[in-house]
Amino acid sequence: MGSRTPLYDNHLAADARVVDFGGWDMPLHYGSQKEEHHAVRQNAGVFDVSHMTIVDLSGARVREFLQRLVANDVAKLKDHGKALYTCMLNADGGVIDDLIIYFMGATDYRLIVNAATREKDLAWIREQAAQYDVAVVERAELAMVAVQGPNARNLAAPLIDARYRAAALALKPFYGLQAGGVFIARTGYTGEDGWEICMPAADAPAFWDQLLAAGVAPCGLGARDTLRLEAAMNLYGTDMDESISPLEAGLEWTIAWEPENRDFIGRAALEALRNSPDRQRFVGLLLEDRGVIRNHQKVLVDGFGEGEITSGGYSPTIDKSIALARVPAGDYDRAQVEVRGKLLNVRIVNTPFVRNGQIRIDI
Amino acid sequence: MDELPGDLLYTVEHEWLRREDDGSVTIGITDHAQGALGDLVYVELPEVGQDVEEGGEMAVVESVKAASDVYAPIAGEIVEINEALADDPETINSDPYGEGWIVRMQPADAIDEEALMSPNDYQQFLDELDD
Structure with missing residues (x-):
C-alpha cells in the first residue's frame, strides 16, 4: 500500500482505477480517460494533486537564496501572489526538478515541487538554504486540488469563502492569493484556465464532493498527462532530468540570463552550452x-x-x-x-x- | 462484474474465441482486458491470408495509456479482419464480445480445448487476479 492523499476515499467513491505513482495510491481515471480529458477542454474537471510537495521558505535573505537556487529570477516577482515557473539545477546544468515559486510576502515564498522528487528536493533545498539562514518548512498537512477548464473558476467560485470570492475571481493568470487558510492560484497543468487550491487536509473531501455536485468531472493522472502533453508542458523525469539542461528541454524561456552577474547554480554549464552548434x-x-x-x-x-x-x-x-x-x-x-x-x-x-x-x- | 458469455473459450492472455459454424474461429479481447487497457485509440491488424503461429503476435491494441500485443491463441490463417476498428477502435471498449471482435481465423489444427479456459475457469482465473 502506498501513501494516500486526504481524498483517497473520494476517489474510491467515484470508482477510480487506482495506480501507484511515485509511492502514492493515485487515481488513473474514473472510467474513461478520454472523457475526463474532454471535460477539462470543454467544461471543468478536478484533479487531486495533494501528492505534490508544498514547501514554504522564510527569512530575511530568502530572495537572495532563491536567486542562487533557481535558473529563473525571482526579481521578476514584484507583486505579492505572483508565480514564477523555473528549474532548479545542479552544477552541471542538469534539472533537479521543475517548480513553481509564489511570492507570498517580503520574506516569504512558497514552492511547489514534484511528488516523485520530494526527498531529494528537500535535501537539496535545505543544503543550499543553510548558509542563507532560510527556514524550509514542508506543508504536508495541506491538500491540493486543481480545478481546470473554461468553466472551472465559475463552478468553483461558490465554494470559496464569500469574503475572498471577488478577489479570487479577479486573480490574473499566474497570480495567487491567501484566502484565510486556503491558498488559491490561477495556475495549472492543462493549458486551460482554472485554479490550483491548497487547503487544510480536513477540508478537502467536502470541497471535492461539492465540486462534483456542481458538475465538475473528477479527473485522474491519465487525463492530466494527455492534457499537459497537448499543452506542451514538460513532465519531470520524462522530458528532462538531472542529465538534461533546460536548454535541451524547451525551457530556455525559464532561464533568466540577466543580470549577468547573478550566479545561479548551473549557470556556467548553461553558458557553455548556450551557443553550441551541437545543442x-x-x-x-x-x-x-x-x-x-x-x-x-x-x-x-x-x-x-x-x-x-x-x-x-x-x-x-x-x-x-x-x-x-x-x-x-x-x-x-x-x-x-x-x-x-x-x-x-x-x-x-x-x-x-x-x-x-x-x-x-x-x- | 458482468457475467462472461457462456459460448466462448478464454485464454490467460485475456482473449476470447468463438467457434463459428463454418469451422473458423472469431477472436477478440475480454471485457477485463479492455478495462485494464482503458480507452482504445488504435488497432494494428494483420493481413488477411497471413499465417500465424500459436502464441505469435497477431495484432496490437493501443490505448491512451499503452500499446499491447494480442497473441494468437491458436495457429492458423487469418481469414477476416475487423476493418471497422481502424476508424472506431473504441468499439472494443463498448462491445468487446460483439462488434469489437478483432480477427477471424481458420485453425490449422483441431482446437485443443484443454489448452483454453471455459467461462467458469476464466471467471475463477479473474477472481484469483483480484486477490
Whole structure:
C-alpha cells in the first residue's frame, strides 16, 4: 500500500482505477480517460494533486537564496501572489526538478515541487538554504486540488469563502492569493484556465464532493498527462532530468540570463552550452500516419541523425498522435519515428498543440 | 462484474474465441482486458491470408495509456479482419464480445480445448487476479 492523499476515499467513491505513482495510491481515471480529458477542454474537471510537495521558505535573505537556487529570477516577482515557473539545477546544468515559486510576502515564498522528487528536493533545498539562514518548512498537512477548464473558476467560485470570492475571481493568470487558510492560484497543468487550491487536509473531501455536485468531472493522472502533453508542458523525469539542461528541454524561456552577474547554480554549464552548434532541439511532433508514437521511440532525421521521443501519445483533442522529442541540431521540419520496426512519418510543429480548447497546429 | 458469455473459450492472455459454424474461429479481447487497457485509440491488424503461429503476435491494441500485443491463441490463417476498428477502435471498449471482435481465423489444427479456459475457469482465473 502506498501513501494516500486526504481524498483517497473520494476517489474510491467515484470508482477510480487506482495506480501507484511515485509511492502514492493515485487515481488513473474514473472510467474513461478520454472523457475526463474532454471535460477539462470543454467544461471543468478536478484533479487531486495533494501528492505534490508544498514547501514554504522564510527569512530575511530568502530572495537572495532563491536567486542562487533557481535558473529563473525571482526579481521578476514584484507583486505579492505572483508565480514564477523555473528549474532548479545542479552544477552541471542538469534539472533537479521543475517548480513553481509564489511570492507570498517580503520574506516569504512558497514552492511547489514534484511528488516523485520530494526527498531529494528537500535535501537539496535545505543544503543550499543553510548558509542563507532560510527556514524550509514542508506543508504536508495541506491538500491540493486543481480545478481546470473554461468553466472551472465559475463552478468553483461558490465554494470559496464569500469574503475572498471577488478577489479570487479577479486573480490574473499566474497570480495567487491567501484566502484565510486556503491558498488559491490561477495556475495549472492543462493549458486551460482554472485554479490550483491548497487547503487544510480536513477540508478537502467536502470541497471535492461539492465540486462534483456542481458538475465538475473528477479527473485522474491519465487525463492530466494527455492534457499537459497537448499543452506542451514538460513532465519531470520524462522530458528532462538531472542529465538534461533546460536548454535541451524547451525551457530556455525559464532561464533568466540577466543580470549577468547573478550566479545561479548551473549557470556556467548553461553558458557553455548556450551557443553550441551541437545543442539538441526540443520539438513537437505530429504523426501523419496512423498509429501512436510513444516515449523512448527513436526519431530518425535524414541527413541529421537520431533523436528520441521524451513524451508521446494520443491527443484526444486532435484525434492524432503527438509527441515532444529531443532531436539533432539542424534546420528541418520532417522526420520519421520507429514504431515496432516500421518507420512512421512525423512533422515538426510549433507547440503548444492545444491551448484554451483550441487546436493550435495545422493538422 | 458482468457475467462472461457462456459460448466462448478464454485464454490467460485475456482473449476470447468463438467457434463459428463454418469451422473458423472469431477472436477478440475480454471485457477485463479492455478495462485494464482503458480507452482504445488504435488497432494494428494483420493481413488477411497471413499465417500465424500459436502464441505469435497477431495484432496490437493501443490505448491512451499503452500499446499491447494480442497473441494468437491458436495457429492458423487469418481469414477476416475487423476493418471497422481502424476508424472506431473504441468499439472494443463498448462491445468487446460483439462488434469489437478483432480477427477471424481458420485453425490449422483441431482446437485443443484443454489448452483454453471455459467461462467458469476464466471467471475463477479473474477472481484469483483480484486477490
